[in-house]
Amino acid sequence: EDQVTQSPEALRLQEGESSSLNCSYTVSGLRGLFWYRQDPGKGPEFLFTLYSAGEEKEKERLKATLTKKESFLHITAPKPEDSATYLCAVRHAGGTSYGKLTFGQGTILTVHP
Amino acid sequence: GAVVSQHPSRVICKSGTSVKIECRSLDFQATTMFWYRQFPKQSLMLMATSNEGSKATYEQGVEKDKFLINHASLTLSTLTVTSAHPEDSSFYICSAGVSNQPQHFGDGTRLSIL
Numbered sequence: 046e047d048q049v050t051q052s053p054e055a056l057r058l059q060e061g062e063s064s065s066l067n068c069s070y071t072v073s074g075l076r077g078l079f080w081y082r083q084d085p086g087k088g089p090e091f092l093f094t095l096y097s098a099g100e101e102k103e104k105e106r107l108k109a110t111l112t113k114k115e116s117f118l119h120i121t122a123p124k125p126e127d128s129a130t131y132l133c134a135v136r137h138a139g140g141t142s143y144g145k146l147t148f149g150q151g152t153i154l155t156v157h158p
Numbered sequence: 159g160a161v162v163s164q165h166p167s168r169v170i171c172k173s174g175t176s177v178k179i180e181c182r183s184l185d186f187q188a189t190t191m192f193w194y195r196q197f198p199k200q201s202l203m204l205m206a207t208s209n210e211g212s213k214a215t216y217e218q219g220v221e222k223d224k225f226l227i228n229h230a231s232l233t234l235s236t237l238t239v240t241s242a243h244p245e246d247s248s249f250y251i252c253s254a255g256v257s258n259q260p261q262h263f264g265d266g267t268r269l270s271i272l
Contacts, residue, residue: 079260086265086266087266088162088164088251088253088263088265088266091261094260132201145192146192146204146261147204149201150200150201
């Protein structure tokens with residue numbers, strides 16, 4: 046059974062204080078690890094897809110990396126508008142041709158000005 | 159802009175009412191859509207996979223007679239919560255995707271059953 050564990054559950058940062066979020070996973074036949082951002086009362090917003098160990102993706106202050114067992118979402122010099130819940134999900138070679146996602150519990154990030 | 163539209167965004171209704179939620183892919187044809195449920199401060203739990211033109215595949219523990227899914231076209235899937243009760247109150251979110259592209263999510267429907 047696929048498992049995704051995110052840590053920490055909650056992270057409070059001062060504006061400009063860089064940090065990292067962790068996503069540990071076990072999956073049979075990984076077909077992508079996804080990072081999403083979710084604001085309160087909204088659906089998740091797609092950030093990154095990583096497919097193989099060693100891969101990195103960047104977007105503004107965010108950088109996602111992937112190893113065979115975990116992924117990190119690095120946040121450099123965060124701003125208050127980066128406050129959100131960050132979700133990690135894995136897609137495996139499921140029963141359908143388009144594999145379903147298994148989500149972690151999320152990390153609630155709060156950035157104080 | 160949003161590529162998946164979900165409607166309504168909020169529903170408040172009496173116990174015993176059936177509620178229909180629509181999920182539309184705006185910029186692409188989605189052969190597969192997914193329906194999730196999210197409780198406060200918890201992550202998304204997949205309820206079912208909706209395939210255009212065929213029966214939905216439900217996750218273990220999800221009652222298919224309770225949560226009716228219809229995917230009649232490549233751009234529209236509907237979730238009907240039949241005879242809803244207070245314990246069905248939750249945040250329901252749909253997603254859609256194409257082939258190996260990332261899933262894009264709607265903005266969710268907050269369902270409150272009185």
